Every structure is written in structure tokens, then in C-alpha cells.
Amino acid sequence: MLPVLIIFVCTPLIELYFLIQVGDVIGALPTIALSLFTAALGGYLVRMQGIAVLMRVRDLLDRNQMPALELLDGAVLLLCGFALLLPGFVTDAVGFLLLVPPLRHALIRRYFQVVPAGHAVHPGHDEPRVIEGDYRRED
Template sequence: MRKWLLIVIVGLLVDWWTISAVGAWLGGGVSFLLLLLSAFAGFYLMRSEGRKSWMEMQQQLQQGLPPGHAMLDGFCVLLGSVLLMLPGFLSDIIGLTLLFPFTRPLYKVYMLSFIERKLRNGGSFTIRRW
């Protein structure tokens, strides 16, 4: 758990630094407009890609197939859109790569290996309260 907290803190610090660097390079107004544009792009892509994932999941369920990959697509779309809505250029880049259908399989490979590793070791997925 502490490893993930450290990753989040370092990611936020890097995002803050990139906002400062881009602001110094392009100016504060342009930097702000780019961040605002990325938030709107995240919302739009979330709607369109999320709808595609939802339809694929429903189609697989109607055919009696497990919707595993469609659910991972939906999770990638959700995570990518949240990252795009957060202010920061590094989170925007990661969010965009999670939303685009041709780069999403790269993340799905790591997600599937994480899930497989957890299940092989007898681990379970629990939500802990602070």
C-alpha cells in the first residue's frame, strides 16, 4: 500500500514540475488553456470510448461470454479519463494512452499479468479502509 502512495506522491510532484516548466516555457495562460483543453478532451473521450466498452460488454454478456477484456477496456477508459481531468501534463499523456484503442492493449497486458499473479499466489482483492 505504501508503494502505491509513494508512486502517487511522486507522480503529483512530477506533474507539478511539468506544469511549472510548461508555464515558464509557453506562458501561464497558454499552459492553463492546454490543461483546460485536456480536461474537456478527457470528458469527450470518456463518453465515446466508455460507450463503446459498455456496448461490447453487453454484447458479450448476451452471447453468454465472460466480458473480461471488455471490463478491462472499461477500466482503462475510466482511469484514462480521470487522469485527463486531473491537472498535469504527465497525467494527460498517460490518460491519453489509456483512452486510445491502439495503445490500450499495452496496459491490458500488465493488468492481466497482475491479476493472474494475484490469483496464482492465492491473493484476494480487498478494499481496505484507512
């Protein structure tokens, strides 16, 4: 709980510091314009990647596979879009870094145990274990 509190307190202060520093170098209006530009560009990029993730989710669902990585990918993209919409250069940098798919997937795999679609995890087995069978419904 303490790390979350520190993030919520320190992030706005760090953002304010950098906004003041950049504003001092290039001026107030260019700083505001740059902040609006990064928000617009980030929103566009998140939208494009979000549509791609949505198409992958639909494709996997059509093949009756669980889109676990894609759902987490979409959740990280949502956080990424939120970070890019916040005014400030530090959150924009974090948001743009999370737009890089290999970094995003590495982050997801680091904090979540994700199995690619179509595979199963079985201790001691390298290959997925498939059990075939038939069933009949009797009412």
C-alpha cells in the first residue's frame, strides 16, 4: 500500500518539476502544445494497437482458445492510454515505452504466468497434454 501512496504523491510532483523546467527552456505555450501533441499522438497509437489486440482476441475466440495474453495486453494498453492522456512528460515516457509490444509482453510475462493460446501447463512435461474423448448427453 505504501508504494502506491508514494507513486500517487511523487508522480504529480515530478511531472510538475519537469513541466516547469521544459516551460522555462521553450516557453509556456510550446510546453502546453507539446503536452497536447503527445496526448493526441499517444491516443492514436493506443487506438491502433488496441484494434490489433481486439482482432487477435476475436481470432482466438473463434478458434475456441483462451486469449489470456491478449486480454492482459489490452489491460496494459488501457493503462498506457491513461498515462499518455495525463499531462506531463514522465507519464508520457512511460506510456510510449509501454506502446512497444516486446516491452509490454515482457512486462506481462514478468508479473503474470501466461500460457500461449492452445497450450497447457503440466508439471514435468514439455509438450501440452491432450486427452481425447467422446461424450454423450443423456437427459
